[in-house]
Amino acid sequence: MKLRWCHHCNLPILDEGKCGTCGGPTVKVNLTPPGDIRPARRVDIQRVHRLADEQFGPGAGRALVPDEESVVVLNKAPADDRMDEVIMDGAVVATMRYDPLSGWHLLPRIGGANRMAKVATSGVVQISEDAVPFIEGGASILAPGVEAASLDIGSGDQVMVIDHEGKAIAVGVARMLGKQMVEEDHGICVKVRHHRRKGDAMPDPGLQGTWDDVIAANEAHMERMIDKGKEFVHRVAEEEGLPVAVSFSGGKDSLALLLVVLEAGLNPPVVFVDTGIELPETVEHVHDVARRHDLELIIEETEHDFVEMSAVFGPPSRDYRWCCKTQKLGPVARALNSRFPGGMVTFIGQRRYESGPRSRSGAVWRNPWVPGQVGASPIQEWTAMHVWLYLRMRNEESNPWYDLGLERIGCYTCPASDLADLKLVEEHYPGYARWRTFLEEWAEASGHDERWVELGMWRFHNVPKSLQEMAPGAAEATEGLAPAFQLTFEMDGRAEEVDGAFVARGSFDRELDLERVAELLTILGETRSDGEAGQVVVGEGEVIAQRDGTLVARGETGKATADLLERARQLVVRAELCVGCGVCVPRCPTGALSTVEKRVRVDQDTCIHCGSCFGPCAVVDFPPVAVMVDRG
Numbered sequence: 001m002k003l004r005w006c007h008h009c010n011l012p013i014l015d016e017g018k019c020g021t022c023g024g025p026t027v028k029v030n031l032t033p034p035g036d037i038r039p040a041r042r043v044d045i046q047r048v049h050r051l052a053d054e055q056f057g058p059g060a061g062r063a064l065v066p067d068e069e070s071v072v073v074l075n076k077a078p079a080d081d082r083m084d085e086v087i088m089d090g091a092v093v094a095t096m097r098y099d100p101l102s103g104w105h106l107l108p109r110i111g112g113a114n115r116m117a118k119v120a121t122s123g124v125v126q127i128s129e130d131a132v133p134f135i136e137g138g139a140s141i142l143a144p145g146v147e148a149a150s151l152d153i154g155s156g157d158q159v160m161v162i163d164h165e166g167k168a169i170a171v172g173v174a175r176m177l178g179k180q181m182v183e184e185d186h187g188i189c190v191k192v193r194h195h196r197r198k199g200d201a202m203p204d205p206g207l208q209g210t211w212d213d214v215i216a217a218n219e220a221h222m223e224r225m226i227d228k229g230k231e232f233v234h235r236v237a238e239e240e241g242l243p244v245a246v247s248f249s250g251g252k253d254s255l256a257l258l259l260v261v262l263e264a265g266l267n268p269p270v271v272f273v274d275t276g277i278e279l280p281e282t283v284e285h286v287h288d289v290a291r292r293h294d295l296e297l298i299i300e301e302t303e304h305d306f307v308e309m310s311a312v313f314g315p316p317s318r319d320y321r322w323c324c325k326t327q328k329l330g331p332v333a334r335a336l337n338s339r340f341p342g343g344m345v346t347f348i349g350q351r352r353y354e355s356g357p358r359s360r361s362g363a364v365w366r367n368p369w370v371p372g373q374v375g376a377s378p379i380q381e382w383t384a385m386h387v388w389l390y391l392r393m394r395n396e397e398s399n400p401w402y403d404l405g406l407e408r409i410g411c412y413t414c415p416a417s418d419l420a421d422l423k424l425v426e427e428h429y430p431g432y433a434r435w436r437t438f439l440e441e442w443a444e445a446s447g448h449d450e451r452w453v454e455l456g457m458w459r460f461h462n463v464p465k466s467l468q469e470m471a472p473g474a475a476e477a478t479e480g481l482a483p484a485f486q487l488t489f490e491m492d493g494r495a496e497e498v499d500g501a502f503v504a505r506g507s508f509d510r511e512l513d514l515e516r517v518a519e520l521l522t523i524l525g526e527t528r529s530d531g532e533a534g535q536v537v538v539g540e541g542e543v544i545a546q547r548d549g550t551l552v553a554r555g556e557t558g559k560a561t562a563d564l565l566e567r568a569r570q571l572v573v574r575a576e577l578c579v580g581c582g583v584c585v586p587r588c589p590t591g592a593l594s595t596v597e598k599r600v601r602v603d604q605d606t607c608i609h610c611g612s613c614f615g616p617c618a619v620v621d622f623p624p625v626a627v628m629v630d631r632g
Contacts, residue, residue, distance in 0.1 A: 153178030
């Protein structure tokens with residue numbers, strides 16, 4: 001996405017060479033990719049004001065951004081946590097960055113520092129005239145070149161560097177106390193991040209427009225994007241020939257998606273999955289939207305308590321997201337199986353600017369966890385700016401949590417959330433306390449210290465190096481805690497040829513529930529139980545599962561036998577550890593699978609042993625609930 005700017009009207013322009021208001025040329029604004037820009041809300045500008053005043057003195061905030069209604073664009077940039085570039089008058093004037101250890105900080109750019117320099121009483125370093133050429137050449141600030149410095153400057157603080165005329169020449173990080181900068185005769189005082197270059201013009205802030213002006217200047221572009229979305233909806237619905245529904249999470253993207261589908265002339269049901277970890281205002285907003293547009297609302301609720309599931313799987317993380325399967329995809333699978341047995345097209349508010357995986361996804365996809373579901377996003381190429389302008393154009397109310405500063409709406413315990421958002425939820429939603437208590441108990445049991453919870457390290461199985469460096473040792477567990485339903489399988493080497501057949505075997509580390517195992521092994525073939533021998537036999541002995549945990553497979557080739565043993569292993573894991581998420585149920589063509597009391601059940605009279613139900617499974621795909629160790 002290319003953000004451009006009309007300097008004549010002083011307005012942001014979305015990827016157009018000419019301004020939609022004056023017809024004049026626009027210039028590209030340099031942003032950090034991927035460029036998921038959005039309008040700054042009142043709460044965002046209030047944060048800018050607060051941070052600027054705290055760091056550079058009273059009045060600095062309004063010198064930087066005049067008021068809460070100013071046209072300010074934010075660009076979410078990749079970082080260890082949340083970071084937003086602040087764009088005004090066609091340039092990045094500052095960055096707001098959340099530090100897990102110390103909270104929010106404002107990092108001004110030259111343009112932003114120049115605005116604040118006239119009123120700044122803190123965080124200011126003045127250099128001698130002789131030092132100016134060196135700074136304009138990119139040098140750091142050395143002690144001999146400092147003439148004055150705010151006495152409240154601490155090492156590590158963000159500072160602005162000014163010349164004799166009071167104009168900003170550089171911004172950076174202090175490497176000394178303010179008093180030391182003046183007294184010392186050697187050493188680096190400020191590590192420069194950005195500096196003025198010789199001959200750079202320092203333009204004054206331009207004419208201040210409004211967001212209605214922004215909409216008017218971008219109206220033609222927005223209508224083209226909306227029309228493309230409507231055409232996409234018609235094309236996908238016609239090509240797939242399936243019933244249509246809209247997946248609505250209660251966030252801005254799914255709301256914009258819903259409006260596009262409605263404007264395309266469709267009147268689909270709205271599907272909302274209540275994961276049990278939704279914010280109350282989100283649930284209320286979903287109902288309000290459905291009532292406002294007179295739509296059928298299908299609510300699917302999870303059967304699983306998230307905290308109880310976390311005691312089984314461990315806290316979810318960005319690289320271990322079992323929660324999406326048990327809390328969300330299971331209910332989706334049930335809805336599909338009961339209401340749309342022939343499949344469905346689900347329009348989903350996915351945008352490629354949101355994340356790396358979504359940027360690589362197409363606009364139409366098949367869900368491997370929910371067979372029969374075709375996902376499609378008519379807003380795949382939209383930025384958050386498109387979404388917010390569209391909602392404003394249609395006077396559509398959004399989730400009230402955005403007004404509190406929450407950047408993304410979803411499960412309030414989501415490990416994909418930035419720590420800044422989780423802290424915001426914890427501050428405003430009392431229900432978060434239960435999750436916090438669980439994390440603290442888990443940390444104590446596993447030998448993590450309190451920083452593992454406080455810094456949000458639970459969100460990662462493999463904690464990033466940068467986060468580990470903030471709190472050395474906090475990411476390491478000392479107790480080696482395993483979930484309550486640990487089940488380990490060890491293979492005894494590879495398949496071996498015995499009496500003209502290949503045999504592969506392995507063993508679990510505990511006794512098996514043969515009744516449950518027999519029921520699930522039916523998926524491979526007819527089973528018979530031998531209570532006296534303590535085993536279950538599939539077919540003519542192709543698979544044998546013994547009460548003591550031994551598992552044996554026989555086949556015609558080594559590879560076929562190893563594959564059969566793996567399928568049998570997965571079924572035993574499902575038999576022993578199933579939590580009843582239900583994602584396997586709709587894959588059965590004969591309806592032989594169901595969930596009863598949070599366990600999958602197999603109707604042996606209906607099962608045709610086709611294996612269609614093999615596929616993604618929460619307890620198989622997310623160790624350490626089930627860990628396979630190959631010693632061969």
